[in-house]
Amino acid sequence: MTSPLEADMFDPRCPGIGTPLRGGGKWTVMVLLCLAEGPRRFGEMRVPLRRVTAKVLAETLRAMERDGLVTRTAYEENPPHVSYALTPLGRSLLPLVAHVREWTLAHLRDLDAARSAYDGSEAVHGDLGGPGVP
Secondary structure (H helix, E strand, O other): OOOOOOOOOOOOOOHHHHOOOOOOOOOHHHHHHHOOOOOEEHHHHHOOOOOOOHHHHHHHHHHHHHOOOEEEEEEOOOOOEEEEEEOHHHHOOHHHHHHHHHHHHHHHHHHHHHHHHHHOOHHHOOOOOOOOOO
16 A cells, blocks of 8 residues: 655655746747747747747747746847847756657657547546546
């Protein structure tokens, strides 16, 4: 039998709490890849990130800027424009992203099979142990 989980098992300073690659920022990795070769304008990134709304991309860039992963440079030209670039901190994530991409490609069939099996199973609709779960 496994022991119960402790309420304070995660230190408030736990790195997982502040990680820039958080689940809610699912576009962060793609933005990192867009900026890997150098600064880009917002509109340039919208081309490969066409499934991302302008609002979500702007929010992602702001969150990345807050985390120190990108810099935003405004140019007071006519017309004015803005570009984004990776900071050294942001650039330091690129090798990690490359490893994750390699792992994903190597295991894509396994991931797809597991997702298909899960989506077709009773586990999705069964008792998941939470209130209000049918």
